[in-house]
Amino acid sequence: MSKLSYALVATTLAAGSLTACGIGSAQTSAVAEDCRPAHQFKTVEEGVLTVASFDVLPYTKVEGKNLTGTDGDIVNAIAKLECLKLNTISSTAAASIPMVQSGRADLTAADWYRTKARAKVVALSDPIYADQMALISKDGISKVEELKGKKVGTVDGYLWVDALREYLGAGLKTYANTPNVYGDLKAGRIDVVVDSFAAGAYNAKDSQTKVAEASADVPVTQSPGQSNFPMAKENTDLIKAVNEDIATLRKSGELAKILEKNGMDPSAADPGEPRLL
Numbered sequence: 001m002s003k004l005s006y007a008l009v010a011t012t013l014a015a016g017s018l019t020a021c022g023i024g025s026a027q028t029s030a031v032a033e034d035c036r037p038a039h040q041f042k043t044v045e046e047g048v049l050t051v052a053s054f055d056v057l058p059y060t061k062v063e064g065k066n067l068t069g070t071d072g073d074i075v076n077a078i079a080k081l082e083c084l085k086l087n088t089i090s091s092t093a094a095a096s097i098p099m100v101q102s103g104r105a106d107l108t109a110a111d112w113y114r115t116k117a118r119a120k121v122v123a124l125s126d127p128i129y130a131d132q133m134a135l136i137s138k139d140g141i142s143k144v145e146e147l148k149g150k151k152v153g154t155v156d157g158y159l160w161v162d163a164l165r166e167y168l169g170a171g172l173k174t175y176a177n178t179p180n181v182y183g184d185l186k187a188g189r190i191d192v193v194v195d196s197f198a199a200g201a202y203n204a205k206d207s208q209t210k211v212a213e214a215s216a217d218v219p220v221t222q223s224p225g226q227s228n229f230p231m232a233k234e235n236t237d238l239i240k241a242v243n244e245d246i247a248t249l250r251k252s253g254e255l256a257k258i259l260e261k262n263g264m265d266p267s268a269a270d271p272g273e274p275r276l277l
Contacts (some may be wrong), residue, residue: 035083038245041237043106049084051075052096052105058202058262059111059227062090070198070262071109071227074128077254078245097122100232107242113225116276123233126243127226127271129259133160133212136185136193136200140208144215147171147192153181154194159225159277163218164194178203201263211265226271 031047044050053060053067060069067075067088079086089105096108100122111131114124135141147168154161156174164172173190175181182203184190193200193207200209212221231239249255256266 031080031083031085035080037083038081038248039237039241041082041241042235043084043238044103045087047085048087049075049079049082049107050087050089050105052089052091052099052108053110054091054093054096056110058198060109062088064088067109070129070259070264071111071229073258073262074246074249074255075107075109075229077249077258078242081245081248082241097230100230103232106235106238107229107231109229111227112230114228114274114276118230119276122230123235123239124230124276125228125239126246127228127274128246129227129255129264129268130271131225131227132197132265132268133218133221133224134195134197134200134209135212136195136204136207136209137191138207139191140210141192142210143213144218144221147194150191151189152192152194153184153190155181158194159220160194160218163220167217197268198262198264211267223272223275225277226275 051067053062053072055061058069059071060067061072065087066072067086076086089099091099091108093110096105096110097118099105100108112118113131114127118124135147141147144167148171150171151173152164152168152171153173153175154164155178156176161174178199181190181193181195185193185204185207193204195203197209197211212218214222216222229242231242246255249258250269256269259268260266
């Protein structure tokens with residue numbers, strides 16, 4: 001019921017591990033016989049990294065036992081660094097963190113933000129990328145002050161909603177779901193959608209998606225949410241390994257490449273110092 005990897009000397013992590021385990025090649029469940037895992041830790045199933053996830057495009061898409069999308073590609077990269085096969089368990093937003101807590105999954109991936117509430121029940125990995133707020137429009141606007149006088153839409157419940165409601169008043173319309181807000185943008189019923197950069201680039205390919213410039217009127221533009229992989233607090237070796245693997249992927253440039261491949265701005269690979277929302 002456990003996976004034991006063999007620790008490598010720290011100086012060989014970046015170059016040696018990335019090459020030996022095939023990072024950057026096509027995703028596959030096969031593990032090379034000569035693959036040298038970067039760390040020693042236990043997993044739910046021997047030789048397997050078990051991930052609880054669900055579809056949150058473009059961040060995650062469950063495809064059998066594999067996971068694609070931004071977070072999916074990062075999880076696959078970590079699994080290869082550790083010479084592990086990937087097993088994705090299709091879950092829900094409500095069930096994924098309890099699966100980690102109960103030991104049925106090693107971690108969960110689905111663009112989870114680092115929050116104070118989550119930190120109370122699970123271990124949060126170091127920040128992986130910044131989930132940057134973006135402005136999506138035909139005109140390519142990028143400044144919050146340019147929203148004044150325009151019809152602006154966003155999905156209710158997002159981090160920026162309260163600040164935008166105070167700033168724009170009746171100029172802001174909130175929606176129950178993503179398809180509806182982008183449907184109104186396409187039909188011309190609103191001028192701008194406020195969403196994450198990745199979601200904007202994915203859902204509005206015929207519009208321009210711009211990272212919102214920092215504005216004191218909408219604080220999340222100054223301190224965007226930071227994505228992470230929640231894990232069980234008890235598995236300290238896994239937590240350490242995942243954090244060091246994230247650092248390896250960032251230093252090698254692989255993380256930025258993964259973000260760009262999935263429609264995100266590669267600058268999001270530098271999320272800043274860890275913080276909790």
